[in-house]
Amino acid sequence: xxxxxxxxxxxxxxxxxxxxxxxxxxxxxxxxxxxxxxxxxxxxxxxxxxxxxxxxxxxxxxxxxxxxxxxxxxxxxxxxxxxxxxxxxxxxxxxxxxxxxxxxxxxxxxxxxxxxxxxxxxxxxxxxxxxxxxxxxxxxxxxxxxxxxxxxxxxxxxxxxxxxxxxxxxxxxxxxxxxxxxxxxxxxxxxxxxxxxxxxxxxxxxxxxxxxxxxxxxxxxxxxxxxxxxxxxxxxxxxxxxxxxxxxxxxx
Amino acid sequence: xxxxxxxxxxxxxxxxxxxxxxxxxxxxxxxxxxxxxxxxxxxxxxxxxxxxxxxxxxxxxxxxxxxxxxxxxxxxxxxxxxxxxxxxxxxxxxxxxxxxxxxxxxxxxxxxxxxxxxxxxxxxxxxxxxxxxxxxxxxxxxxxxxxxxxxxxxxxxxxxxxxxxxxxxxxxxxxxxxxxxxxxxxxxxxxxxxxxxxxxxxxxxxxxxxxxxxxxxxxxxxxxxxxxxxxxxxxxxxxxxxxxxxxxxxxxxxxxxxxxxxxxxxxxxxxxxxxxxxxxxxxxxxxxxxxxxxxxxxxxxxxxxxxxxxxxxxxxxxxxxxxxxxxxxxxxxxxxxxxxxxxxxxxxxxxxxxxxxxxxxxxxxxxxxxxxxxxxxxxxxxxxxxxxxxxxxxxxxxxxxxxxxxxxxxxxxxxxxxxxxxxxxxxxxxxxxxxxxxxxxxxxxxxxxxxxxxxxxxxxxxxxxxxxxxxxxxxxxxxxxxxxxxxxxxx
Numbered sequence: 049x050x051x052x053x054x055x056x057x058x059x060x061x062x063x064x065x066x067x068x069x070x071x072x073x074x075x076x077x078x079x080x081x082x083x084x085x086x087x088x089x090x091x092x093x094x095x096x097x098x099x100x101x102x103x104x105x106x107x108x109x110x111x112x113x114x115x116x117x118x119x120x121x122x123x124x125x126x127x128x129x130x131x132x133x134x135x136x137x138x139x140x141x142x143x144x145x146x147x148x149x150x151x152x153x154x155x156x157x158x159x160x161x162x163x164x165x166x167x168x169x170x171x172x173x174x175x176x177x178x179x180x181x182x183x184x185x186x187x188x189x190x191x192x193x194x195x196x197x198x199x200x201x202x203x204x205x206x207x208x209x210x211x212x213x214x215x216x217x218x219x220x221x222x223x224x225x226x227x228x229x230x231x232x233x234x235x236x237x238x239x240x241x242x243x244x245x246x247x248x249x250x251x252x253x254x255x256x257x258x259x260x261x262x263x264x265x266x267x268x269x270x271x272x273x274x275x276x277x278x279x280x281x282x283x284x285x286x287x288x289x290x291x292x293x294x295x296x297x298x299x300x
Numbered sequence: 301x302x303x304x305x306x307x308x309x310x311x312x313x314x315x316x317x318x319x320x321x322x323x324x325x326x327x328x329x330x331x332x333x334x335x336x337x338x339x340x341x342x343x344x345x346x347x348x349x350x351x352x353x354x355x356x357x358x359x360x361x362x363x364x365x366x367x368x369x370x371x372x373x374x375x376x377x378x379x380x381x382x383x384x385x386x387x388x389x390x391x392x393x394x395x396x397x398x399x400x401x402x403x404x405x406x407x408x409x410x411x412x413x414x415x416x417x418x419x420x421x422x423x424x425x426x427x428x429x430x431x432x433x434x435x436x437x438x439x440x441x442x443x444x445x446x447x448x449x450x451x452x453x454x455x456x457x458x459x460x461x462x463x464x465x466x467x468x469x470x471x472x473x474x475x476x477x478x479x480x481x482x483x484x485x486x487x488x489x490x491x492x493x494x495x496x497x498x499x500x501x502x503x504x505x506x507x508x509x510x511x512x513x514x515x516x517x518x519x520x521x522x523x524x525x526x527x528x529x530x531x532x533x534x535x536x537x538x539x540x541x542x543x544x545x546x547x548x549x550x551x552x553x554x555x556x557x558x559x560x561x562x563x564x565x566x567x568x569x570x571x572x573x574x575x576x577x578x579x580x581x582x583x584x585x586x587x588x589x590x591x592x593x594x595x596x597x598x599x600x601x602x603x604x605x606x607x608x609x610x611x612x613x614x615x616x617x618x619x620x621x622x623x624x625x626x627x628x629x630x631x632x633x634x635x636x637x638x639x640x641x642x643x644x645x646x647x648x649x650x651x652x653x654x655x656x657x658x659x660x661x662x663x664x665x666x667x668x669x670x671x672x673x674x675x676x677x678x679x680x681x682x683x684x685x686x687x688x689x690x691x692x693x694x695x696x697x698x699x700x701x702x703x704x705x706x707x708x709x710x711x712x713x714x715x716x717x718x719x720x721x722x723x724x725x726x727x728x729x730x731x732x733x734x735x736x737x738x739x740x741x742x743x744x745x746x747x748x749x750x751x752x753x754x755x756x757x758x759x760x761x762x763x764x765x766x767x768x769x770x771x772x773x774x775x776x777x778x779x780x781x782x783x784x785x786x787x788x789x790x791x
Contacts, residue, residue, distance in 0.1 A: 119772030123727045123791035145673055153728040156788065157694035157704040162723045167692045172706060173680065176688050184680055184689075193673035246771030273743050273765065273773070 077260045093129055101255055101264040102240070110239030111213040111223040115256070118152050118228060120246040121271055123198065126224055127163055130196045137195070138166075144221075147171045147188045147197040150181045182208055189223045190215035196222040202229050209236045232256070249273070305542045307427040308436070308479060311465035312447065312456045314403075314420045316360040317396040318350050320452045322389060323362070325564055327451070343564075347383055351376060352391040359391060393419050398560070403450055404551050409590060410442050414551040415462075421469070423462055423548065440477045459484050462546040463496060463539045467514070470495040489515035497536045502529035514540065557587045557650040566605060566642035570634040573602075573643070577630060580648050581623035593653035594619035598626065600648050607641035614682065618674035619654055625675070632683040677709060698751045699759055700729060700787065724765065726775040726788030736776055736784040740766035743773070765790070 070076040090105035099105050106112070106129065116122045130146075137144050146169060148155050157167050171194075173184045181201065188197045189212060197216070204212075204225065216223040216239075241257040249272040255264040314320075326344040347365035349358045358374050368383040379386055396419040404414050404422060413425035426439060433439035436458065447454055457476040459465035464484070468476050471491040478484060491514050493503060505528050511517055517525065517537060526534050538544035559580055567573055577600075588594060596619050602610040614630055680689045691709040695702055724744065745764030752758040761777040768774060773790035 117770060117772055118728070119768075119774060119789035119791055121773065121790060127727075143673070145676075151728055153730045153788065154704060154706060155692060156700075156725055156727055156729045157692045158700075158722055159725040159727050160692070161694060162725065167694060170692045171677070171680075171709065172690045172692060173684065173688060174690070174706075176684060180684055180688070184684065187676060187679060191672050191676040193676050246767075246773070248767070248771075 091129065091133060093125075094132075095267075095269055097267045098253060098269065101253075101267050102258060103261045106222075107239045107259060109220045109222065110216050110259075111209065111225060113209075113236065113238050113241040113256075114224060114226050114244060115230070115242070116226065116228065116244035118226075120244050121251060122226060122244050125244075125251075126196065126198070126222075127160075127165070130222065131163065131165065134195050143169050145169050145171050145188070145194045147173065147185070147194050149173045149185045149188075149197060149199045150176060151198070151200055182212070185223060186211055186215045188219075189221050190219045192219040192221065194219065194221050196224055199223060199225045200227075201225060202227060203231070203233075204236070206236060209238060213237055213239065305461065305545055307425060307546075308430070308458055308460060309462050309465045309546070310424040310426045310440075310443070310456055310458050310477075311417075311462065311469045312422040312424065312443075312454050313466070313469040314396075314400070314422075314452050314454050316350070316362075316453055317399050317420050318389065318391060319348060319360040319362055321395060321399050322348065322564075324451050325561075343387075346385070346387055348387040348389065349379065350391050351388050358388075396420055399452070401551075403447070403452065405553055405587075406450060407443065407446055408551070408553050410446055411439075415548045416551050417466070421466065423465070426458065436477065436479050444475075459488065461539050461542050462548060463536055464488055464514075464542070467491045467496050467540065489513060489518070493517070496540060498533045499530065502533040505529065517541065556652070557584055558647065559583055560645065560647035562645040563643065566644050568639060568642045570637055570639060573634065573646070574627065574631060576646070578623055578627055580646070581626045581630075584626070584648060584650055585621050585623045587650075588621040588653055591653065592656050594621045594656050595650050595653040597652065598648060598650045600630070600646055602639075602643050603645040603647070604639065604641040605644050610637075610639070610643075612637070616675075616678040617681070618671060618678060619656070620675075621656075629678055629682045632679060635683065636685075681709075698749050699757070700725075702752075702757075704729060726773075727791040729775075729788040730786065733777070733785040733787045736774075736786045738768050740768050740774060740776060742766050746778070749777075763787075 067076060071078075089108045090103070091108055092099055092105040093102065112126075114122050114126075134144065143166065146160075146165060148171070151172065151174065155170065155172060160167055160170065171188070173181065176184065178201065181199070182204075185197050185199045188194045199212075209225075212223045212225070236257075238257060239259050240255070243254040243256060245252045245254075249270060251269045251271050252266050253269065254266040257263060323344060326341075345364055347368050347370065348362045349365050349370065350360035351357070352359045356375050358370065358372055358376070358379055361370055361372055365383070365386060368386070370379050370382055370386065374382075376388070379388075397416075400416055400418065400420065400422065404416055407414055407422070407424070411424055411426075411429055413428065415423035415425075417423055424443065426436065429439050430436060433442060440456075443456075447456075455469050455472065455475060457465050457468035457472065458478060459468055460481065468484070468487055468491060472487065476487060492512055493506065493514065498506070506512075506517075506525075509528070511520075511525075518541060522534075522538065522541070522543065525537060529537070535544065539546055561576065561580060563576065567576075584598070595616075597613060597615050599611065599613045602612070604610055612633065614626070614633060616625070616629055620626065677689065686708055689709055690706040693705050693707045695705070697703045724747075743765045745766075746762035747764075748760075748762050750758075750760045760780050763775065763777045766774050766776050774786055775788035775790065776784060776786050778784055
């Protein structure tokens with residue numbers, strides 16, 4: 049399932065039955081369709097640069113692969129985007145689930161409540177085997193009763209990704225797969241694949257693959273730490289930083 | 301309850317209830333289990349008989365056995381001499397009683413007053429149904445249709461007393477349905493008293509004075525008969541002759557569902573249980589459908605050979621009734637069950653059910669996803685077990701471990717409301733804090749939490765938000781003795 053890029057005139061695409069078939073499966077796209085993509089239903093990420101790189105935003109459903117180490121603000125980014133999507137559902141009293149499949153810890157209720165997420169709509173599936181985790185992610189994504197399924201897994205095979213992608217498309221929801229593995233798997237049948245890294249206050253996002261469109265240069269989003277409580281960075285913090293350095297030096 | 305002597309009654313006699321029950325199981329299985337079809341069909345058509353050990357007689361035989369010359373009332377030795385391969389099943393009264401109750405349940409949908417005449421008869425009070433169905437012919441058509449569907453052989457007769465109807469049904473070999481008193485009297489006169497409820501001792505006494513049929517009884521005044529027989533037999537005779545009203549107790553349909561099935565062959569693979577479960581669940585669905593009810597929980601006992609009975613409870617987060625919904629939940633749970641011994645029977649119980657709430661909601665909005673959500677949770681819970689599918693609860697406590705807890709998922713929890721949540725909290729907390737092993741620069745802090753001194757789980761921690769060399773934002777804390785721990789990630 050390799051994405052082929054053809055600069056081809058539209059009619060040729062329809063003439064050749066193989067090409068036509070590939071186009072129907074969205075494995076082949078023409079340069080013009082990248083522009084058309086903008087008119088399609090896309091979900092704005094809220095960042096102009098990112099939207100531009102993604103040809104208007106995230107696809108409206110499917111599987112998104114996020115390559116990052118835990119703690120770069122990856123969940124925060126997706127929760128903020130999906131939350132806007134969910135506003136309409138919540139207004140009509142239609143409660144959809146947020147599903148966490150084998151997270152690296154326990155989701156923090158206080159953080160989620162501060163994000164205005166009803167924690168009654170939260171489902172945590174943990175202590176499972178890999179097969180069970182994937183099965184539940186698939187069921188959740190397919191059910192149409194979930195806004196997003198967050199899945200933490202090291203590696204997935206092509207078949208597993210394909211299954212999840214199809215079920216997310218079927219249930220019109222997102223399956224967001226976080227991994228800290230640095231191994232690049234180029235040929236996975238994903239809707240979107242990105243890598244995230246953070247340096248101080250900037251998050252760098254590299255688009256490894258998108259369904260219709262080119263891979264892009266890395267984009268930098270400025271996401272400084274937003275302190276909500278009144279006590280800000282102060283002298284004590286500096287003092288603590290010194291202490292921590294000292295203790296670690298002594299450890300080393 | 302007592303009734304006047306003018307009521308019309310129907311008696312339905314099932315001559316071979318247990319044998320038909322066995323035949324029914326064969327047909328039930330061959331519908332689904334194609335692997336065994338030919339083998340089972342051969343078994344189904346083989347000569348079969350039901351044997352009552354207390355009287356040493358065959359009491360029910362099928363047509364194939366009849367062809368071999370075997371007759372009801374034969375001893376075991378004679379029958380096996382006539383045909384060596386005769387399949388013999390021991391007579392079990394309880395099986396027939398259960399079957400009878402199930403027939404009564406089915407009939408209850410179309411007729412009101414039913415009396416169980418154990419072990420093989422049903423009495424219906426037809427009189428009060430005649431107006432509803434526009435006469436006896438219409439009523440009988442409905443009853444007959446209902447009985448034919450059950451696949452049991454039966455003989456029915458109508459008369460103006462319970463005992464008379466029974467006598468005619470047992471005496472005649474075909475249905476006798478009429479309202480005409482003279483016709484009923486005519487056939488009743490020919491019936492032998494041997495089939496009636498008169499005690500055998502009294503029957504002998506009556507036979508000695510030449511009274512064999514109802515006609516003989518009618519010829520002499522009842523006062524004279526009364527001198528010869530005991531009180532019980534006299535009551536029977538009076539009812540038979542239409543002199544006294546019938547005393548019966550009507551059947552009340554049960555409020556909970558129980559069904560037990562004995563399998564024809566032992567099953568070792570849970571996958572093969574599916575067709576049998578489907579069959580039983582269909583009955584449950586019908587039971588619930590009639591009552592306009594749904595259920596959240598069913599229990600199935602699997603009877604294992606040489607091992608204790610395996611009892612499993614299946615839960616659904618959403619009240620459901622259809623067999624398709626239940627079979628999905630059950631098969632998911634059964635996938636994780638390993639049988640230690642072959643199964644020879646199973647029983648299904650549904651104790652509680654709730655009335656379906658009528659909903660006038662919009663067809664396409666809201667509820668559909670609510671239902672999808674609840675059925676998703678049932679599916680997950682039945683496959684993974686309840687401990688692996690959890691929700692989150694929030695308590696007003698400064699200790700993160702207390703404030704934030706995983707709890708078994710329930711669909712009806714109160715919405716957590718309130719203001720003033722700490723916005724500077726990490727998205728993911730570690731289940732237990734780990735010792736900090738990397739170099740971290742501090743972004744914010746400290747936030748001191750000194751609490752819990754009242755319940756012996758005191759904590760004194762200074763929380764900081766830090767950033768590691770490779771860009772991770774971490775929630776770390778320092779204990780009073782300068783130990784650093786990692787407690788969460790700002791994901």
